[in-house]
Amino acid sequence: xxxxxxxxxxxxxxxxxxxxxxxxxxxxxxxxxxxxxxxxxxxxxxxxxxxxxxxxxxxxxxxxxxxxxxxxxxxxxxxxxxxxxxxxxxxxxxxxxxxxxxxxxxxxxxxxxxxxxxxxxxxxxxxxxxxxxxxx
Numbered sequence: 001x002x003x004x005x006x007x008x009x010x011x012x013x014x015x016x017x018x019x020x021x022x023x024x025x026x027x028x029x030x031x032x033x034x035x036x037x038x039x040x041x042x043x044x045x046x047x048x049x050x051x052x053x054x055x056x057x058x059x060x061x062x063x064x065x066x067x068x069x070x071x072x073x074x075x076x077x078x079x080x081x082x083x084x085x086x087x088x089x090x091x092x093x094x095x096x097x098x099x100x101x102x103x104x105x106x107x108x109x110x111x112x113x114x115x116x117x118x119x120x121x122x123x124x125x126x127x128x129x130x131x132x133x134x135x136x
Contacts, residue, residue, distance in 0.1 A: 009049045011060050037050060
């Protein structure tokens with residue numbers, strides 16, 4: 001048996017602003033309205049569905065979304081991050097600002113969306129065996 005993630009829901013103060021942020025950075029199609037959601041198609045059978053949270057913005061629980069991309073896609077995404085002069089980090093704890101990492105012999109970068117959700121773009125799958133290498 002195999003299990004495939006179909007979609008996940010991320011709460012936002014402005015669902016379309018957050019959905020467009022992800023779609024624009026990743027070079028994906030414009031989000032579409034799907035019921036109460038702004039849906040971003042990130043793969044053939046996976047969507048990230050943004051929902052406007054009905055409580056105060058400080059009640060939004062921050063999430064971490066990690067997207068594995070090709071080296072060429074990383075170059076394009078990183079160029080868009082730099083063009084927009086967005087803050088970015090090499091680590092999820094924001095201890096290494098304006099740096100990328102080289103975990104598992106690849107590259108990775110973290111940005112925060114308009115609500116503070118962490119979005120990570122990485123070129124190599126992380127595993128327990130390779131997490132201790134290239135953390136610069």
